[in-house]
């Protein structure tokens with residue numbers, strides 16, 4: 244059913260560490276016709292006019308992190324602004340996790356130069372001020388770094404095979420500071436936390452829990 248009067252859809256951001264099960268979580272909602280799913284455009288990052296920016300970034304972070312994060316942010320803004328025919332929109336990650344988790348981590352680890360960070364931060368602030376990018380709910384797939392480290396090895400996405408546990412620990416802490424401890428950045432929406440350490444068989448119940456929260460909130464918004 245069309246999103247009447249082209250109103251803003253109820254927007255859910257699905258956030259979590261690398262390997263936390265975001266794509267699996269999103270696929271669970273493919274069954275609902277009133278929800279548009281926007282999965283992370285990794286394939287665009289792996290092939291921009293023939294260049295695999297994801298691979299370049301992991302192979303030589305100091306040289307390619309800026310280029311990679313610039314393009315990631317562009318693809319995220321594209322997703323945020325994408326018109327949605329349904330009353331509910333689920334997005335995998337956002338410009339918020341780009342800035343508060345990945346870019347922040349690369350600054351703190353010295354991968355991004357302060358000047359590069361400053362440019363990315365100026366873009367982030369400009370986008371936030373001048374574009375209508377908002378979220379109504381964040382679903383945080385909370386994991387343990389050791390669990391996702393093992394999953395990444397099993398998933399065997401070639402570019403990620405050298406991602407060290409410490410990188411995942413740092414990213415985990417930044418997700419916790421942003422979404423749980425509210426330590427250093429404003430959180431754009433209320434957060435539903437899912438225990439995503441559970442393996443695939445058990446996790447469906449966890450999803451169902453969030454499903455009711457998402458759909459109930461979505462119905463409230465749509466019926467408003």
Ligand SMILES: Cc1cc2cn([C@H]3C[C@H](O)[C@@H](CO)O3)c(=O)nc2[nH]1
Pocket residue numbers: 261283285297315319336337338340341342345403
């Ligand atoms: C918003 C955002 C997503 C994102 C993903 N990545 C990496 C982590 C994974 O290895 C891969 C797919 O999520 O891309 C990144 O380095 N920086 C990012 N920023």
